[in-house]
Amino acid sequence: DQQVKQNSPSLSVQEGRISILNCDYTNSMFDYFLWYKKYPAEGPTFLISISSIKDKNEDGRFTVFLNKSAKHLSLHIVPSQPGDSAVYFCAASVGGSARQLTFGSGTQLTVLP
Amino acid sequence: GAVVSQHPSWVICKSGTSVKIECRSLDFQATTMFWYRQFPKQSLMLMATSNEGSKATYEQGVEKDKFLINHASLTLSTLTVTSAHPEDSSFYICSARDWRGGTDTQYFGPGTRLTVL
Numbered sequence: 001d002q003q004v005k006q007n008s009p010s011l012s013v014q015e016g017r018i019s020i021l022n023c024d025y026t027n028s029m030f031d032y033f034l035w036y037k038k039y040p041a042e043g044p045t046f047l048i049s050i051s052s053i054k055d056k057n058e059d060g061r062f063t064v065f066l067n068k069s070a071k072h073l074s075l076h077i078v079p080s081q082p083g084d085s086a087v088y089f090c091a092a093s094v095g096g097s098a099r100q101l102t103f104g105s106g107t108q109l110t111v112l113p
Numbered sequence: 114g115a116v117v118s119q120h121p122s123w124v125i126c127k128s129g130t131s132v133k134i135e136c137r138s139l140d141f142q143a144t145t146m147f148w149y150r151q152f153p154k155q156s157l158m159l160m161a162t163s164n165e166g167s168k169a170t171y172e173q174g175v176e177k178d179k180f181l182i183n184h185a186s187l188t189l190s191t192l193t194v195t196s197a198h199p200e201d202s203s204f205y206i207c208s209a210r211d212w213r214g215g216t217d218t219q220y221f222g223p224g225t226r227l228t229v230l
Contacts, residue, residue, distance in 0.1 A: 034218060043117070043206045043221030044157070089156065098210050098217040099145065103156045 003027045004092050006104035014112050019077040021107050023090035026071065030092035034101065035064060035075045037086045044089060048075070051096060080111045115141050115211045119222035126197055127230055133193045134225045136207030142187035143209035147219060148180070151204045163190040197229040 005024045013019045023033075031052035036044035050057040050064045050073070057064050063076045077084055087108050091101040116139040126132050136146055144165045149157040161182050162170040169182035179201075181193040190209075194201055204226050208219040 032217070036221070041204070041224065041226065043119070043208070043223045046218050046220060049216060049218055096217075098212070098219045100162070101147075101159065101219060103158075105156045 002105070003030075004090060004102050004104040006088075006090060006107050008107050009105070010108040010110070012110045012112060013080045015082055016079045019075075019080045019084065019109055019111065021075040021077075021088050021090075021109065023073050023075075023104050024071060025073075025092050027092070027094075027102075028071070029094045030102075032093045032096050032098065033064070033066060033073050034091045034093075034098065035062070036089045036091060037084075038089060038106070039086050047088075049098075077109075080109075082111050082113050085109055085111050115139075115209070115213075115220040117207065117209050117220045117222040119207055119225050121225060122223060123226040123228075125228045125230065128198050129196055131193055131195045132197055132227060133191055134205055134207075134227075136190045136192070136209070136222050138188045138209040138211075138220075141209070141211050141213060143190075143211065144187060145210040146184060146190040147208045147210070148182060148190075148192050149206045149208065151206060151224075157206060160192075194227065197227070199229045202227055202229045 034049040035047040038044040048062045066073045087106045089106045090104045118137045120135045146163040148160045163184040165184045171177045184190040206224040208221045
C-alpha cells in the first residue's frame with residue numbers, strides 16, 4: 001500500500017518555464033512533508049519542507065504548496081534550469097518531525113535548454 | 114545544509130562475506146541516523162532507525178541479524194551486511210536527522226553501491 005504517491009514518473013519542461021511536481025498521500029496522520037532532489041548514484045539532497053500548519057512555503061526558486069483537504073502537495077520550480085534535471089522525491093512523516101520518512105516513487109524532471 | 118558522508122562509495126564482495134558501511138555526520142551531531150535501500154528505478158525504502166547509544170529499530174521485513182547496525186557515537190553509524198548474497202546487491206543510503214536552526218530534516222549521504230558476486 002503506497003501511502004505517498006507520485007503519479008507522474010517523468011516531466012519535461014523548457015528552460016525558464018515553471019516546473020510543477022505533484023505528490024498525493026493517503027495517510028491523514030502525515031503532518032510534515034519534504035522534497036528531495038536526487039541524481040543517479042548519489043544520495044538525495046534536501047530542498048524544502050512544509051508543516052501541515054502551513055499551506056505554502058517558499059525558498060528561492062522553490063515553493064511547496066500543501067492542500068490538506070485534498071491530501072496533495074506540489075513543488076513549483078521557477079524558473080526551471082537545466083541543472084534542475086534530476087529525480088524529485090516527496091516524503092512524508094507523522095509527528096511534525098523528520099523521523100520515519102515515507103517516500104514517493106519519484107518523478108524524473110528534465111529541463112530542456 | 115549539513116554534510117553526511119558514507120564510506121565506501123562502492124564495494125564488490127564475494128557471496129558469504131560481510132561488508133561494513135560507515136555513515137558520518139561531518140558538521141553536526143546526530144542522535145538519530147537512518148539506513149535506506151534503493152533498488153533500480155524504485156523509491157527509497159527505510160530499513161532501520163539507528164539511535165545513538167541504543168539498539169536500532171528495524172522496519173518490518175528487515176532481518177536484524179543480517180543487517181547489523183551500530184551507532185556508537187553522535188557522528189557515526191555503521192551498517193554491516195553479514196553473509197552477503199547476490200540478492201543483497203543494492204544501493205544503500207544513510208541519513209542523519211538534523212533539527213538545528215528550526216528546520217527538522219534528514220540529510221543524506223552519497224550512498225554505497227554494493228555488488229555481491
